[in-house]
Amino acid sequence: MKIKKIYIKNFRSIKELSFTFPEKGFLVLVGPNNAGKSNILRAINALLGDTWFTTDRLEIYDYYCRNSNNGIEIRIEFDNGYQVCFDMNNKFPKYIDDIGNTIYGTRGNIKEDFPCTYLDASRNLSREMEFRTWTLMGKISKSFSKAINKSKEDLLKEKFNEIMDIFNGVENFVSFKTDFVRYFDEMQVNSSYQLKVDFKAFTPSNYFKTINILASDPNLSDKFDIELDELGEGSRNIVLLALLRSYAKNFRNDAQGIIAVEEPEIFMHPQARRHLYNIFWEIVESSNMQIILTTHSSTFVRTEDFDTIGKVYKVYDENKKLNTKVKLVNKDELVDFCIKTGVPAEKTGDNIFDFYRTTSNYKLNEGFFARFLVLVEGETEELALPVYLKQAGVDCDLLGVSIIAVNGKNQIPKYWRLFYKFDIPMLVLFDNDNSKGKENSNKNLAKCFSCSIEDILNDIDIYKIIEVSDCPIEPTFKQKIMILERDFETAIRKDWIRQIGSDEDINNYEKEAKAFIKPIENGNKGQIARFIARKLVNDFAFVPEFVEKIRDIILSAFKEMENIVEENFETEEYEELPF
Numbered sequence: 001m002k003i004k005k006i007y008i009k010n011f012r013s014i015k016e017l018s019f020t021f022p023e024k025g026f027l028v029l030v031g032p033n034n035a036g037k038s039n040i041l042r043a044i045n046a047l048l049g050d051t052w053f054t055t056d057r058l059e060i061y062d063y064y065c066r067n068s069n070n071g072i073e074i075r076i077e078f079d080n081g082y083q084v085c086f087d088m089n090n091k092f093p094k095y096i097d098d099i100g101n102t103i104y105g106t107r108g109n110i111k112e113d114f115p116c117t118y119l120d121a122s123r124n125l126s127r128e129m130e131f132r133t134w135t136l137m138g139k140i141s142k143s144f145s146k147a148i149n150k151s152k153e154d155l156l157k158e159k160f161n162e163i164m165d166i167f168n169g170v171e172n173f174v175s176f177k178t179d180f181v182r183y184f185d186e187m188q189v190n191s192s193y194q195l196k197v198d199f200k201a202f203t204p205s206n207y208f209k210t211i212n213i214l215a216s217d218p219n220l221s222d223k224f225d226i227e228l229d230e231l232g233e234g235s236r237n238i239v240l241l242a243l244l245r246s247y248a249k250n251f252r253n254d255a256q257g258i259i260a261v262e263e264p265e266i267f268m269h270p271q272a273r274r275h276l277y278n279i280f281w282e283i284v285e286s287s288n289m290q291i292i293l294t295t296h297s298s299t300f301v302r303t304e305d306f307d308t309i310g311k312v313y314k315v316y317d318e319n320k321k322l323n324t325k326v327k328l329v330n331k332d333e334l335v336d337f338c339i340k341t342g343v344p345a346e347k348t349g350d351n352i353f354d355f356y357r358t359t360s361n362y363k364l365n366e367g368f369f370a371r372f373l374v375l376v377e378g379e380t381e382e383l384a385l386p387v388y389l390k391q392a393g394v395d396c397d398l399l400g401v402s403i404i405a406v407n408g409k410n411q412i413p414k415y416w417r418l419f420y421k422f423d424i425p426m427l428v429l430f431d432n433d434n435s436k437g438k439e440n441s442n443k444n445l446a447k448c449f450s451c452s453i454e455d456i457l458n459d460i461d462i463y464k465i466i467e468v469s470d471c472p473i474e475p476t477f478k479q480k481i482m483i484l485e486r487d488f489e490t491a492i493r494k495d496w497i498r499q500i501g502s503d504e505d506i507n508n509y510e511k512e513a514k515a516f517i518k519p520i521e522n523g524n525k526g527q528i529a530r531f532i533a534r535k536l537v538n539d540f541a542f543v544p545e546f547v548e549k550i551r552d553i554i555l556s557a558f559k560e561m562e563n564i565v566e567e568n569f570e571t572e573e574y575e576e577l578p579f
Contacts, residue, residue: 001114001256002290005077010070011046012039012062013314015323022308022328025290026281028301029326030368031312032400036324037294040312041118041260043074044292047084047093048116048258055091065321084110114256121262140243213239238268258290259283265297273299298365303418304357307331309368311422329421338417342447355414363404367419371400372554373426375412375419378405379526381429381488387533388547394554401554409433410441413448420479425557427550431484431491432457449481460485462494463546465553480553482546489529495544496536509535 002025007018013036021027029037046053053074064070074093075085081098095103095110103109148156167173264280265273277300280291293300301309307330314322335348363382367373376382382405386396396403406415409430416428428449433441442456449468460483468479484491497503513531517524536542 001082002079002288003076003114003258004079006040006044007073007075007077008040008043009073010064011043011072011074012036012064013322013324014039014043015064015317015321017325019310019326019328020330021290022330024305024308025284026305026308027290027292027310028308029292029294029310029312030296030301032371033296035312035314037312038121038262039324040326041120041262041292041294044076044258044260045116045118047074047076047086048110048114049118049260053086053093055088064323078114084114114258116258116260118260119262121266137243238272256288256290258292260292262294263296264293265295265299270299273297296369298362298369301365301368302356303360303364303367303415304353306334306356306418309422311368311424327422329418334418334421337421341413341417341450342444356418359407359411359414364406364415366402367404367415367424368422369400370402370404370424372402372557373419373424374401374403374550374554375416375426375428376403376405376488377409377412377430378407380529381405383526384488384492384529384533385429385547385550387530387537388543389551389554391537391541392543392548392551394551399554399558410444413444416448416479425561426479427553428479428481429484429550430481431487432460433487445481456483462491463549465549482550482553484546489525491546492529492532492544495546496542498545499542500540505540506532506536 003021005018005020008014009016013034029040031037051057058068058072060066060068063072071088073085073087075083077083082096084093084095086093093110097103259280264276268276280293283289284291295301307328309328311327313325313327315325317323331352334352338348338352339345374385376385382403385403389396389401394401404415406412412428412430416426419426430445442453445451446453446456449466451466451468455466463482463484466481466483468481485494493503493506496506509532510528512535513528516531517527519525519528
């Protein structure tokens, strides 16, 4: 039993959305702050989590646009035909089998059959350590209890009785029990209820509630145990995640359930983040558990697992109210798009995953978080272009613009297709590279962007722009490519000479950079280009003409997206916009 599909309506920032859960059982939600990622997790937790979601517990902020006339509906469908759903017609969620019958005893059944373990961004360690029914420690306690067989239970009872004999030898303890019962009887005159106090009673759950997790400091003697609340935020986060991992490994292998975690990267250094991401995958692959995460870190996404990424964004509805949408791309969709844009059918299929698995890196993963993406060939453009753009008025980090090197001209179409399917506005920048051995790269680019080889190779004076207007799938934003006459460094130099008349300054800066960097042969081109860019910007406020054009394309893209929203208030097209 696994989650197949999720439907949410009129809940918090969500007017209406539905999506199919990835087959791999792993989903990572990415998107800007306040896009609504957490609300998707809260909706799942509302039906499967610790506290039961009821109509009388709804707050005004639970309704879309804080309007209680907007009836909330949440439905989770499972792969066996079962579903759990909530609407305003019933106080409690309903657990329904595959033929439409409501399963009674819902308050226990769905949480037992498919529990949700939810860690929000606040990471309330104290709460999760409480021995309540549906807290993490409560679930662990219940699992402990189930694991005890009869012989061990009898032995524990025997040991507990020995302990209680010691307590019963303490005068105040015995008198307390006696007085407790007597006072209750006195105050309950004419009541049919009687109170019995038996501190000897043993149950495994009571035993496990005595567990106390402590830390220790190697600089102190063993007797100085440290309460978990004394730990730093990073360590407390790791405590919760370690409990979660251990619970999934030891008690959920043969059961279903979902782990929902907001921002697992909180308070963790980069190496620990990467390790944690691998651990989440281990949990999914070694058990029947599903995992859903929200993140702002490229560490928790991988291009080879693009079908586990959900891009969360907001669009305006017909009443000019922002609401949450989610975009997922499965393998079949990407394969179909690859074929339509020039890839032979025999080179698709699993080859797609193999390619991204081989070439992906954390910088490439950053593309899923971008508001606008500039795809370039190598690190020269990746390092130097942001310097010129900032001088031109585009602070890439501030505006959410990513400049990403795909490590070679021939890789551009493959990553363009991927990011295109996630509706990310892009500019592709490369040089015509009219040299022997580059024919295939140019052919691939021409097929991908529905242009001719001549368009790529000819009639270029420093740069030219081609609008990808004949794409088989109409984009939200008109995608563009910029072709440089030669390489990036040559374009900079030629533009500088046009403006200044001599390249003497660039030559001097290049010598200065090489003196610092000491490159071997043609290495460190990116660092040298960035050094020169900083010098030209700081000393002369220089901005190449083609960089100004890139700036205009980026800013017009943002404006175009805003205009598209305005134009589509009366249609349904707004639902697919990428922001």
